Amino acid sequence: ALTDGVVLCHLANHVRPRSVPSIHVPSPAVPKLTMAKCRRNVENFLEACRRIGVPQDRLCSVGDVLEGKGGGVYGTLQVLLSMAPPTLSPSLQVQMAGFALFYLSVMSALCAIYVHLALHA
Template structure:
């Protein structure tokens, strides 16, 4: 994962991935690279203040996780903010894998043959549309004696 991040962002990360990403700045830059403006404001270290305080780090990490949700990363693949802030690269790797390679997780054989589920608002509209069309069909049949 380190190489994927480094090549996409043209940066060199520290050897320890957990420590390199613990302040959340690089993670936010990564999601903005994948989908621009996913994180509108990123707290970044500066030469004057090379280390972010805990509040800014947490804000970056929470913004990253929220952007991942909006980009369709499944909740089960998301690590917690604590995992990132504590430098636990294990769970973070799973989140990065799901973010960088969506759909890479293997589907169960039953899920592969199931009809695709419609998103909430689209499913509601489809139900409404089918209902209205059915009522119109019934009215047409009643009027014309079919």
């Protein structure tokens, strides 16, 4: 999930190998990461983006990712993907960015439904 930062960290490592040296990933024993580990993954992703060369004004915030706000994350992903090695074709870059936006939208909708149901339970 993008909100736990795992996919984002792997994407940064694809653009520049070893740019995120440590990624907290869920395990079968503990399938959901703690908020602290999610936050650390996202912080590591954003730091990798800075080192790769994503301008500060195009970086999303940690909160944007953790709360599933797609706009800022999409902008960051666009710039990051534009820095990807040439082995990724432009159409694949667009597909990856489109998938990321779609995923954020779905996760935001599910979160909103969950909150709505929790408030009315």
